Amino acid sequence: MGMRRLKGNLINLSLVILLSLSGWTGIRASELPKPASKVLLTITGNISRFNKDDSVELDLAMLEQFDQVSFVTETPWTDGPTRFTGVRINQLLEFVGARSNSFRASALDKYWNDLRDMDFEKVPAIIAYQLNDKPMRLRDLGPLWIMFPFDEYPELATEKYKTACVWQLTGIDVH
Amino acid sequence: MNTARVATLLTVFFAFLCIIQVSLIAQTLDRTRAQISSRSTGAINSLTQIDRNLDQLMNALLSSRFSALSNSAQESTTDFQSAFEIFWGSVTVLNLRTPNTMEIMPAATSLLAETDNYLNFYDPLVNGASPMSAAQTIEMFNDTKIISEKFHDLGHDYFLALSLFSDELKDRIKQLYQTFLALALMVITCGGFSLYSLFKANRKSEELIEKSNATQARLTQVVSELRSGKLENKAKDSFLAAASHDLRQPLHALGLFLGALEKHVEPTGRTIMQKAQESSTALNRLLSSLLDLSRLDAGTVKVQRRHFDLGKLIQTLRNEFQPTASLRQITLNFDTTKHRVFSDRLLIDRVLRNLIENALTHSRGTQLELRTSVNADQLYLAVEDDGIGIPIDKQQDIFSEYYQIGNPERDRSKGLGIGLAIVHRLSEMLDIDLQLYSRHQAGCTFTFKLPLSPEPDTEDTTPSQRLQSSPSPGSITVGVIEDEQEVRDGMEVMLASKGYKTLSSDSADRLIQLIKQRQQIPDVLVSDYRLRRGTTGDKAIEKVLKALNAEIPSAIITGDTSPGRVKELNEGGYKLMHKPVDPADLLAMIDTLAASRYRSPVAQSQQSTMQ
Known part of the structure; x- marks a missing residue:
């Protein structure tokens, strides 16, 4: 674990050096593509890649570019087994060059939740953009919803992870 | 015993209580969970969110009205649309x-x-193509306000209910704690x-084990005694000793007396006399065999192997048994042999004698062969006969003492078995x-084997041979110590009738x-x-010899067949005769x-000195 974290830190450090070098060359902000349609998610904070100022804005098309992950689970907020489809959080964090695994997820209804030092390699949490293979409306608690595969990992069925299931997700602020 | 039972009952009782207690605790815990x-x-x-979402919605509605007034309707419409959607979502969750x-x-x-009605009613208006009218907006604001207050009240109810539940939980935990303490006490008591x-x-079982070990040891001892025949022998020995005496x-x-009487009986009474003597002899023989057995039991009989002429022995036996055989109409066919064998002559003689006697008495055959x-x-x-034989299932038994086939009425004339x-x-x-080979009604054959002897006869000269050089009765004086008048008289009369001189008395001193x-020293x-006042024959003789300062060969007659006594006297070096003594033997x-006294007085005296 320690080794892995050290290794991660080294990679991050090398990224920082690389990015600061690239910053000099003035290609800093143009690195990531910009969203073409309505922004659904804004990632801010301790990240190393950007597409608008100090943040990364993502629309549905951009999210759909990532590997699509899908699982079926029951939740306290849905009726019966439900299929969630979306992108792995660790993939997203990697994409934005996040320097830690702790972040605050906030929602449209002003709800927020902090997750600290999550091992998203191990815990296959996703940011879902489809519920039962359909895009989610606001009244369906969409358009984005952080979700854990509770059925496959019963040990995740605790208040800690339940409170982390932020629906109507709009922002992630990496610590 | 009683306390143990009470303890057991209490244990069961407390265990029962424990089970009830545990089930109660489990039930309570489950309910609480x-x-x-x-x-x-x-x-x-959920309630907090709904409350806030409603506030947002109301704010959005208000600002939409303001925006409408200031001609910036488009944005605020989107605002309250999304607030409406968000509220919808939170209601779905609740x-x-x-x-x-x-x-x-x-x-x-x-x-x-x-709320469902409210949502369904305003959904087409909020998400409709045309914006809501002012009146519609105000109406929706008022309806939203009513619902908002109701949700607020619901939240308040929930808060109060949770507060009460908190008290209940505290009480229950206290109760559970007390129950648990009681349970712990019971478990400890129960365990105690x-x-x-x-x-x-445990203690009891240890005692039991000890007892059972002791019992087992005793049983083992008794069983081994029974098996070895020790008990039987003990009883038999004491019986034999008493009875035979x-x-x-x-x-x-x-x-x-019969010996003495012989001379005085008229020829007419001779036959009866003879029969009386025969009976007496038969009785003697029975007692003698009893004595033999008791001697064998005591281990006083030692095997002394010598080389001897078997043919001679067979010849003697044939001569001896011929009259009896003729009497019972049995033909004797005894082989003659020139072979010499190496064994104990006396004991072999006894074996053959008993086998022959047995065949003559019990076989009911017509032939008796010795091959x-x-x-x-x-x-x-x-030794083979052609008599009734012995059934196979009886062949082991016939070697036991006092066993006789076909003599359940125990006819004594046929011996003691x-x-x-x-x-x-x-x-x-x-x-x-x-070995015994026999079948029912087909006679029986006893066989045994003896090692052949290559060497010449080293047998001692028999007493009868020595007797040939003995002095005549008239020159022999016999000293008799016998405390019973009757027997002493009998002895005196019998010896006198045969021409011996006697000096008889009831004790050593008198003699x-x-x-x-x-002035006559007995030969x-x-x-x-067994003499009076607890004196014994060997002591009496010793006393006499000492008083006379002489060496006189002596014999002791005893009625005591106990093996121990026999052994003792044999070791003392006395010639031993057992009552009833046949006059001829005496x-x-x-x-x-x-004869021994006359022949080698020196040797005798030396031997006595050595004793």
């Missing part, structure tokens, strides 16, 4: 929770139904009682591999006196073993003793 999960924090969050929270939020169902019972039982005395006297055959260095002997028992024991001592009076001393003994 269900209650806690139904009063989850999720519901609170809807899913209601079944769980019904218990504490009874008002929730009706409120949710109302169990341990007590266990120790008690009592029997011997009168028999002994009877024999002596010999030689194989390598062994000589095989077979100890002949074969003696044979059996002797065969074991001599190691001659005695010494008598000898001194008569032979004969004493009864005379022979006297002659032998007298």
